[in-house]
Amino acid sequence: MVAMAVNAGWPTPGRLFTVDDLDRMPDDARRYELLDGVLIVSPRPRVGHQKVAFKLAQVLEDACPPELDVIPEPAVMLSRLTEFDPDIAVIRHDHVDDTRLTEPPLLIVEVRSPSTALIDLNRKKAAYQEFGVPSYWIVNPDRDAPEMIVFELAASGYEQIAHVTGDSSFPAKKPFEVEIVPARLVAGLFPR
Numbered sequence: 001m002v003a004m005a006v007n008a009g010w011p012t013p014g015r016l017f018t019v020d021d022l023d024r025m026p027d028d029a030r031r032y033e034l035l036d037g038v039l040i041v042s043p044r045p046r047v048g049h050q051k052v053a054f055k056l057a058q059v060l061e062d063a064c065p066p067e068l069d070v071i072p073e074p075a076v077m078l079s080r081l082t083e084f085d086p087d088i089a090v091i092r093h094d095h096v097d098d099t100r101l102t103e104p105p106l107l108i109v110e111v112r113s114p115s116t117a118l119i120d121l122n123r124k125k126a127a128y129q130e131f132g133v134p135s136y137w138i139v140n141p142d143r144d145a146p147e148m149i150v151f152e153l154a155a156s157g158y159e160q161i162a163h164v165t166g167d168s169s170f171p172a173k174k175p176f177e178v179e180i181v182p183a184r185l186v187a188g189l190f191p192r
Helices: 047-063 117-131 182-186
Strands: 030-035 038-043 068-072 076-079 082-084 088-092 107-111 135-140 147-154 157-165 170-172 178-180
Touching: 030 117, 047 068, 047 088, 047 107, 047 135, 047 178, 047 182, 076 117, 082 117, 117 135, 117 147, 117 157, 135 182, 147 170
Parallel strands: 107 135
Antiparallel strands: 030 038, 030 082, 068 088, 076 082, 088 107, 135 147, 147 157, 170 178
């Protein structure tokens, strides 16, 4: 871990944050993202959140064709002023880079946290739509009512094509065929 003063990563007054500024943020157990030059700081996801993301990434990885890759928590740079760290992205194998993704992933998945729920469903969704991400899934890892909302890009923008809860399944066709059941993602994670 590198120690640094908080203001060392800050741009000069009146200037928006850029992706270069993100590279100077401290490694302090917080998640730093950018939206139109505005810094979004959120706590690191809780263990249950990470476990749900891991289980979903495993399901995706098991069904993933060889020309695609499932990437956990990549940096996705939409522009110089917008960069997100989604929970999961699916990309073409030839788009793998060593620092950040700069081409639209085929799928982005956000596992909802209380601190990011509105941003995931509104601002990030709009940004991913504009960037051209074909599929966007939001998973709510609620123990009693797990759910997944699925959006696919159409000519007019994102259209919600599915909203599955509990033991209902979503038979995804894009970016490849895979069945997702929200209840399986949270099974055994939360003690009663």
